[in-house]
Amino acid sequence: MTQRRLLLRDMVRIRCVEEELADVYRDEQEMRTPVHFSIGQEATAVGVCAALRRVDVVYGGHRCHAQYLAKGGDLTAMVAELYGKQSGSAAGRGGSVHLTDRAAGFGASSAILGEMISVAVGAAWSFALRGESRVAATFFGDGASEEGVFHESLNFAALHRLPVVFVCENNQYSLSSPLPARQPPGTSISGRARAYGIPARRVDGNDVFAVSEAAQDAVRRCRRGDGPAFLELDTYRWREHVGPHWDYDVSGRPKSDVDSWVARCPIRRAAETLSASDPGITDELAAWTREFRAEVHEAVAAAKASPFPAVADLLAGTYES
Numbered sequence: 001m002t003q004r005r006l007l008l009r010d011m012v013r014i015r016c017v018e019e020e021l022a023d024v025y026r027d028e029q030e031m032r033t034p035v036h037f038s039i040g041q042e043a044t045a046v047g048v049c050a051a052l053r054r055v056d057v058v059y060g061g062h063r064c065h066a067q068y069l070a071k072g073g074d075l076t077a078m079v080a081e082l083y084g085k086q087s088g089s090a091a092g093r094g095g096s097v098h099l100t101d102r103a104a105g106f107g108a109s110s111a112i113l114g115e116m117i118s119v120a121v122g123a124a125w126s127f128a129l130r131g132e133s134r135v136a137a138t139f140f141g142d143g144a145s146e147e148g149v150f151h152e153s154l155n156f157a158a159l160h161r162l163p164v165v166f167v168c169e170n171n172q173y174s175l176s177s178p179l180p181a182r183q184p185p186g187t188s189i190s191g192r193a194r195a196y197g198i199p200a201r202r203v204d205g206n207d208v209f210a211v212s213e214a215a216q217d218a219v220r221r222c223r224r225g226d227g228p229a230f231l232e233l234d235t236y237r238w239r240e241h242v243g244p245h246w247d248y249d250v251s252g253r254p255k256s257d258v259d260s261w262v263a264r265c266p267i268r269r270a271a272e273t274l275s276a277s278d279p280g281i282t283d284e285l286a287a288w289t290r291e292f293r294a295e296v297h298e299a300v301a302a303a304k305a306s307p308f309p310a311v312a313d314l315l316a317g318t319y320e321s
């Protein structure tokens, strides 16, 4: 399969997984973890992770399903984690904001805004000290770029020329607070990265081909030992901040804005671009959708059939144990 088809296929898989999970979350009321869906934002995770190798490590935030899956994280373990089951990726203790799959190079995620930015810098530092040709990448939102740890981490990474790619998924909102209400006019998140001497590109985050090309550049720079790189990817989440629903007009986001971003759907755009030279892509899309829906149904069934962690093991993995 061509690289371009693979990018589209990965986005379709993530969309199918999240849409199915949103439906069962809403209809069954069985999953009790908070869920932050990336529906509409798939191109950022897919474009960036396609530029990484399995040995490279990704760290995410609360909106991490897409990043985990794009990096090759195990779907069955992810769904079980969302159901709080022992077979989950964090043994049912973490929920959707604490996914991890070390074998796939998805290090960790956390709902503490900005926390994983510093952990990624630490990982990159260890790669540099050991002389390993590995790269760390960290995803975070525009809101997280307002945390102090963002600035400390960028400064340290630039100073020590660490192999880390900072990926800001700028979906313009922190909860219901829009970017212009939070950051001074005439400034930008990528501009702040440049202030630390880090080359930063601002890219259409709903164009998976543009994201993938920019990410390849960023990763190459890291592997050459030239230091960190920064990507600011403009995108938009379609659903509410947390939960499975659409949130037209109730969270400060006018329906017309949401609709205009739905019209810029990263999957539809990539499919349209490919169809010019690859007319079979429409049939492929339908086949992939069937395949991935079946895959997630199976993962949901497996999660439901799994046991919850035993009460006796409640403290396993904590400082108490």
Ligand SMILES: Cc1ncc(C[n+]2csc(CCOP(=O)(O)OP(=O)(O)O)c2C)c(N)n1
Binding pocket: 062, 063, 111, 112, 113, 114, 140, 141, 142, 143, 144, 145, 147, 171, 173, 174, 175, 241
């Ligand atoms: C240190 C910290 N402060 C505040 C919060 C509460 N909080 C959770 S998500 C969120 C908004 C995050 O916005 P952004 O970083 O842009 O990511 P998005 O949800 O848009 O993907 C906030 C303020 C938190 N989890 N951690």
